[in-house]
Amino acid sequence: xxxxxxxxxxxxxxxxxxxxxxxxxxxxxxxxxxxxxxxxxxxxxxxxxxxxxxxxxxxxxxxxxxxxxxxxxxxxxxxxxxxxxxxxxxxxxxxxxxxxxxxxxxxxxxxxxxxxxxxxxxxxxxxxxxxxxxxxxxxxxxxxxxxxxxxxxxxxxxxxxxxxxxxxxxxxxxxxxxxxxxxxxxxxxxxxxxxxxxxxxxxxxxxxxxxxxxxxxxxxxxxxxxxxxxxxxxxxxxxxxxxxxxxxxxxxxxxxxxx
Amino acid sequence: xxxxxxxxxxxxxxxxxxxxxxxxxxxxxxxxxxxxxxxxxxxxxxxxxxxxxxxxxxxxxxxxxxxxxxxxxxxxxxxxxxxxxxxxxxxxxxxxxxxxxxxxxxxxxxxxxxxxxxxxxxxxxxxxxxxxxxxxxxx
Numbered sequence: 001x002x003x004x005x006x007x008x009x010x011x012x013x014x015x016x017x018x019x020x021x022x023x024x025x026x027x028x029x030x031x032x033x034x035x036x037x038x039x040x041x042x043x044x045x046x047x048x049x050x051x052x053x054x055x056x057x058x059x060x061x062x063x064x065x066x067x068x069x070x071x072x073x074x075x076x077x078x079x080x081x082x083x084x085x086x087x088x089x090x091x092x093x094x095x096x097x098x099x100x101x102x103x104x105x106x107x108x109x110x111x112x113x114x115x116x117x118x119x120x121x122x123x124x125x126x127x128x129x130x131x132x133x134x135x136x137x138x139x140x141x142x143x144x145x146x147x148x149x150x151x152x153x154x155x156x157x158x159x160x161x162x163x164x165x166x167x168x169x170x171x172x173x174x175x176x177x178x179x180x181x182x183x184x185x186x187x188x189x190x191x192x193x194x195x196x197x198x199x200x201x202x203x204x205x206x207x208x209x210x211x212x213x214x215x216x217x218x219x220x221x222x223x224x225x226x227x228x229x230x231x232x233x234x235x236x237x238x239x240x241x242x243x244x245x246x247x248x249x250x251x252x253x254x255x256x257x258x259x
Numbered sequence: 260x261x262x263x264x265x266x267x268x269x270x271x272x273x274x275x276x277x278x279x280x281x282x283x284x285x286x287x288x289x290x291x292x293x294x295x296x297x298x299x300x301x302x303x304x305x306x307x308x309x310x311x312x313x314x315x316x317x318x319x320x321x322x323x324x325x326x327x328x329x330x331x332x333x334x335x336x337x338x339x340x341x342x343x344x345x346x347x348x349x350x351x352x353x354x355x356x357x358x359x360x361x362x363x364x365x366x367x368x369x370x371x372x373x374x375x376x377x378x379x380x381x382x383x384x385x386x387x388x389x390x391x392x393x394x395x396x397x398x
Contacts, residue, residue: 039396105392173389178284182390244398
């Protein structure tokens with residue numbers, strides 16, 4: 001029996017739509033910040049979130065086309081599969097830029113000081129493998145590209161590495177700050193990175209549950225919704241941590257960090 | 260006791276590394292006048308140790324080592340005996356680094372240390388701290 005995607009539910013479509021909107025808002029704020037400051041790390045971060053946004057848009061558009069055309073015959077193009085696969089490819093590019101951003105902000109650390117751009121370069125090559133895997137599945141079956149567990153797990157590992165680098169260095173920097181608002185900034189970034197890891201963990205668990213757990217064969221398991229909820233949380237924390245809106249600055253500013 | 264430590268590059272004519280140990284942030288606005296006074300001496304000082312009385316009940320011990328100077332800032336509660344001890348520590352550090360930078364020294368260990376110190380100073384001249392970078396680019 002052909003491995004066909006499940007029908008897209010309206011709830012899933014709305015959830016992905018909200019995620020896409022949330023990322024788009026963060027992207028707009030990041031570009032505004034870049035045009036105010038004109039600094040390299042600001043544009044790198046904006047590009048990171050742009051690719052993540054393109055990934056979310058791909059999933060949303062793929063799901064929307066699928067939703068509007070369903071039920072879709074087995075021999076017709078399975079749009080939702082394209083949405084997810086292209087989404088993962090954009091997410092892999094986002095991982096590449098995230099590690100470049102980390103290497104720019106934490107350039108003083110021995111890891112980046114001694115290796116120059118070797119870490120981002122190796123990370124880019126390994127994330128390129130994700131894109132290669134996706135191109136492979138599209139070529140193998142252009143009508144219904146597989147949404148395989150292997151590529152989902154591989155991408156989870158690569159995302160885990162990228163966010164772990166951000167986490168590790170942000171925790172270190174958080175311990176050295178002088179003011180509460182700086183500590184809050186790094187805390188939000190740490191929270192955003194943790195939420196980022198949880199998104200892909202939940203997407204992988206959704207795939208595992210769909211493939212191996214009886215009763216979840218139809219897909220769109222609770223893990224997927226939890227994952228997207230983490231995506232909204234990641235965007236909210238990223239907005240707070242990277243943009244630091246005025247009300248947050250006022251809330252934390254001028255108070256010394258004694259903790 | 261000790262409030263903060265600041266390393267100046269004579270070449271770059273500015274502070275390149277700051278460390279906070281107490282309540283006084285060397286990068287804060289309140290400290291900017293004191294920092295300007297310290298910097299003036301740190302850049303000009305060619306050798307030895309200089310004691311500088313600052314306003315707001317602070318004192319600084321500045322010592323010069325080749326192309327860099329180090330300033331240690333204390334609050335006034337520091338006893339004279341303790342200042343003398345810090346001066347001795349500063350002299351020890353200075354003479355140790357002098358040895359590393361001695362052009363006649365053919366010691367392999369010294370040359371390795373010099374390489375590391377040069378690399379760190381160069382890097383700090385070029386790169387800001389993560390907090391400074393976040394403030395500059397995003398916050």
